[in-house]
Amino acid sequence: MTHSGPGGGRRVVLVGPAHPYKGGGARHTTELAHRLAAAGHDVVIESWRAQYPAFLYPGRQTIDTPEGAPYPRTRRRLAWYRPDGWWRTGRELRRAADLLVLTVLSPVQVPPYLGLLAGAGRGVRTVALCHNVLPHERRAADVALVRRLLRRVDAVLTHAPGQADLARGLLAGRDADVRTAELPPHLPRTPAPAAGAAPEQRVRRHLLFFGLVRPYKGVDVLLRALAAGPPDVTLTVAGEFWGGPEALRGLAEKLGIADRVELRDGYVPAAGIADLMADADALVLPYRSATASQNVWLAHEHGLPVIATRTGTLPDHVRDGVDGLLCAPDDVADLARALAAFYAPGAALRLRAGVRPVDPEPYWRGYLAELLR
Incomplete structure (x- = not known):
């Protein structure tokens, strides 16, 4: 009944x-x-x-x-x-x-x-x-x-x-x-930007990975691609590291990029997301596999383009060449190619201009x- x-x-x-x-x-x-x-x-x-x-x-x-x-x-x-x-x-x-x-x-x-x-x-x-x-x-x-x-x-x-x-x-x-x-x-409620505020139009040569750090997220692939990509680009990895950050820290040292990588271990509350996004040129989602993720929409809410792999629903949310770039999952060379393409002259700002918040x-x-x- x-x-x-x-x-x-x-x-x-x-x-x-x-x-x-x-x-x-x-x-x-x-x-x-x-x-x-x-x-x-x-x-x-x-x-x-x-x-x-x-x-x-x-x-x-x-x-x-x-x-x-x-x-x-x-x-x-x-x-x-x-x-x-x-x-x-x-x-x-x-x-x-x-x-x-x-x-x-x-x-x-x-x-x-x-x-x-x-x-x-x-x-x-x-x-x-x-x-x-x-x-x-x-x-x-x-x-x-x-x-x-x-x-x-x-x-x-x-x-x-x-x-x-x-x-x-x-x-x-x-x-x-x-x-x-x-x-x-169902995005976290973050403080609204000040009235009249607009994203600063400059390239910082800094990337962000944000979220729970687990093997399927492919952060190790991102570190290898960073080492093979433009030599002056830096990266912050922010989130809870399951099993601790030591393995990824050791990989960064082995690759010679430890001075370019910040591993920020710990849950990022909603109030801290805006500052992370403001310091980055793009959010990178190098997932080996995925189902559905809110992180593309979260980045777009903060005006950031996204570099993501073609897995799960990620390619449905990133318009390749318009508000981000797509590459193959678990492929260091293709991710390195995407990083280089993102930092080609004028590309980063053009992709940022294409970002629109989700309805x-x-x-x-x-x-x-x-x-x-």
Whole structure:
């Protein structure tokens, strides 16, 4: 039976991270709740008191200052170490919701989600909202865990066609409802520029990598390309380094570019993003693989062109030769070529002039329609 919220909309429970958890997953869950509520639905976020064991997420998990407006109807009852709470919460949701959306960021979440689903029974329609169907760097049990979850829900929402294909592969032999909707903009709220301020029109010969530093992000490829590219260009790598920065620091020293590379280890809060962007000519995203990323749009919001690899949705957001440059993934020579092309006379300023901020509204309209279909 389908029930209605107070405004005639649906009663929706989003299970996922929200403040004080940080990063794109928490921002997306919160923005989705605000958008659904604004569309007339009765929305609650069922968030986490403790989302992951520390040894599985070595970085900082929470922050003190929200990166956007918190959603007021947020509960924080789930904990990875309390299986009794998973089932009990699911039992409550059986009566409180007609749509249960499970935000899938890691296979570590699957056991709690299966506990929730066991408590909720079959009376609630369920959607697995997969930021990544499987991790970029997989553990032995990941495939089995995610397959079990996807076979238990009513529908799967992915953010890229390749991810939808991956989900269908895990559901082989079943008539699966697998959908794709591009991940909409949910950028960190950063201070607005001063009235009348305009980007300074000069080339600094300085590049930026920004975000969580993991092997699939290809920062080692970027360091090698930097060594092979224009000899006076510098680079800042800013973000949490999983496993520490020592390996990349050693590579920079081996390549003879340690004096040109700053490794800034630690989570960058929203208030610090503008200064990082202001010091750079371009954001570089040298990913070996990707699904969806907000970082192209984030750079464009700050007036920066982007040098990115052709993987995931990155080439959909970068207009090659207009507001950035594209190159092959995991290819040092092609990335070095792109860096040299970016610093050809007049190119950097021409690409900066082509940058336009994203309009989030069309993305969100399509996203909500696909989620609620």
